[in-house]
Amino acid sequence: MNPPREQTELMEKIQQVDFALVELTLYLDTHPQDYRAIQQFNQLATESRQLKSQYEQQFGPLRQFGGSYSAYPWNWNDSPWPWQM
Amino acid sequence: MWTYEKKLQYPVKVSECNPRLARFLIEQYGGADGELSAALRYLNQRYSIPDKVIGLLTDIGTEEFAHLEMIAAMVYKLTKDATPDQLKEAGLGPHYANHDKALFYHDAAGNPWTATYIQAKGDPIADLYEDIAAEEKARATYQWIINMSDDPCLNDSLKFLREREIVHSQRFREAVEILKQERDKKQYF
Numbered sequence: 001m002n003p004p005r006e007q008t009e010l011m012e013k014i015q016q017v018d019f020a021l022v023e024l025t026l027y028l029d030t031h032p033q034d035y036r037a038i039q040q041f042n043q044l045a046t047e048s049r050q051l052k053s054q055y056e057q058q059f060g061p062l063r064q065f066g067g068s069y070s071a072y073p074w075n076w077n078d079s080p081w082p083w084q085m
Numbered sequence: 086m087w088t089y090e091k092k093l094q095y096p097v098k099v100s101e102c103n104p105r106l107a108r109f110l111i112e113q114y115g116g117a118d119g120e121l122s123a124a125l126r127y128l129n130q131r132y133s134i135p136d137k138v139i140g141l142l143t144d145i146g147t148e149e150f151a152h153l154e155m156i157a158a159m160v161y162k163l164t165k166d167a168t169p170d171q172l173k174e175a176g177l178g179p180h181y182a183n184h185d186k187a188l189f190y191h192d193a194a195g196n197p198w199t200a201t202y203i204q205a206k207g208d209p210i211a212d213l214y215e216d217i218a219a220e221e222k223a224r225a226t227y228q229w230i231i232n233m234s235d236d237p238c239l240n241d242s243l244k245f246l247r248e249r250e251i252v253h254s255q256r257f258r259e260a261v262e263i264l265k266q267e268r269d270k271k272q273y274f
């Protein structure tokens with residue numbers, strides 16, 4: 001049931017980067033002129049995309065509706081779902 | 086539109102099966118100041134709020150759905166191995182009688198979720214003050230649950246959620262200031 005350690009570690013890395021992106025998004029919604037925050041946001045957006053592609057090659061798609069590629073057969077519906085991990 | 090990502094916003098771990106804690110956590114699932122109320126409140130207010138703060142309501146409302154999923158994951162993990170007897174002992178007998186282990190949108194006392202928990206006044210300042218109050222109430226609820234919980238793993242996730250309410254409240258306060266500035270600009274020029 002428990003996913004391999006590698007999977008958990010990579011997931012946690014993604015969660016960290018994506019958390020920073022959520023936090024920066026809300027901050028920029030009320031501070032749209034902060035140039036450095038926008039630079040950081042764009043940098044992390046690239047990093048997030050790279051980490052997710054890396055994760056998906058090993059552990060399957062993260063992003064719905066074409067955000068990720070599928071293997072054959074269709075693997076979007078493969079367990080574990082987030083609450084099962 | 087919305088899209089789903091197959092990940093939790095923040096890891097959810099529990100030390101052991103604990104249906105008593107799950108019973109309290111349901112407050113943040115289908116309670117008045119819970120995550121469902123929050124998500125629906127903000128996303129619904131977007132359509133009549135000034136453009137300057139639509140982005141904020143969209144983003145916080147979306148984040149609230151990620152929190153709702155975290156609460157669901159907590160309840161799932163705390164109850165999945167529980168026997169009917171353990172559920173009964175934890176005070177979840179009435180829930181089990183109706184829902185087995187299915188989640189349901191009700192509060193810790195069993196009251197079903199209702200739209201009367203959320204407001205949409207159409208007045209931007211009134212709506213944002215409501216949102217600030219909602220965040221403060223959610224923060225307090227997380228604190229009360231943490232006070233009753235002896236599960237350090239669960240508390241880590243609950244503290245994350247408590248901190249998010251503080252950030253949301255802060256951003257809504259800034260949104261109020263932005264709208265007041267806009268309003269004053271219009272009055273003077």
Ligand SMILES: [Fe+2]
Nearest residue numbers: 123249250253
């Ligand atoms: Fe919130």
